[in-house]
Amino acid sequence: MIPVSDLLLFALAAFGLVISPGPNMIYLLSRSITQGRKAGLISLAGVVCGFLFHILMVSFSLTAVLFTIPYAYTILKTAGVIYLLYLAWQAIKPGSKNVFEARTDLKVDTPGKLFRMGFFTNVLNPKVAVFYLSFFPQFIKPAYGSVFRQSLTLGIVQIMVSFTVNFIIVLVAARVARWFSANPKWVRVQKWFMASVLTGLAARMAFDKAK
Template sequence: MVPLVSLAMFALVSLGMVLTPGPNMIYLITRSICQGRRAGFISLLGVIFGFVFYMFCAAFGLTAILLAVPYAYEAIQWVGAAYLLYLAWGTIKPGARSVLSPRTDLDIDGPRKLFMMGFVTNLLNPKIAVLYLSLLPQFIDPFEGHLLLQSITLGLTQIAVSFSVNLAIVFAAGSVASWFSTRPTWLKIQRWVMAGVLTALASRLALDHRQV
């Protein structure tokens, strides 16, 4: 089994990751405000399923294969960067509103679509695969038992941390939106800050080259 100290350290790393603004957080906030907490929760389940997918890919070595295939990672990398830039433009384009602004014009989607949108939003971030591939080996000790079991234990720890934080975001989104709704200046600032963060993430993703 994974030593408790290593497990705690990995949990802290996972916490720092989930607290970093990204497409998952934006999607969950938007969906929770527009369609309610239940829709946000279903969307969160889709996001978590994306983590489960990457966890098993890392555990069984599929991410290593992905990174070894010429142009496979680069293709996903550019798709992810383009998606982040699309989200960034959506926050500042003419007529755009903050994700924290109450909206009534968003389509009401069913549970299946909500789940799949959450899953795809998470899946389009290739940094998750790289994160699992680069972080997990650092916390696995060959002398502590079954390597696959250690890998899954660490993955489940990351998923538990991500689920807890994102669940709090889903439930708090409405209150935060109400606070911002009475402060239009802060809404404008939030839009530009979020666009800047997403652009920076997209640039870093696009310019990040693998070490060979």
């Protein structure tokens, strides 16, 4: 069984993923603002199913071959560190877009299409793939028991964190967007907080050793 301390650290990493600007957050914000909470929740259901797809890929070891090739782990970890630092820079660089400036020109879609768009937005999101491939192996140890069970445990933690944050975003999307528009200084606070979390995770990943 994975130690609670490791699960808490993994939960922080998952939190860093979900609060960083990306296709999932932008899509959920846009849908919630333009089409209402119900549309946002349907889209969120699709996003969660997308996470399940990624988790099953890892849990059934479909990506394990990447870690049997010499230097593959180091290359992948380096790519993950660079990507996290890139996300941090994107959040604070001059002229960067506020994540709460979601699109408001989207047409009204059916529930089925909302679900499919949420699903494929997540499945095709490279940030999620990098997260799973970079972080899962660092928290999984044969000494903790079944690798499959450990993968599912990490996946459940990640989904719980992501769902909670995104659920809150969907419920208060319009209100939060208006609040940030009226209080621009807090946009900078939000960006620097996000960048700090991502940079910290990148540093932690960089100094981790392969198992």
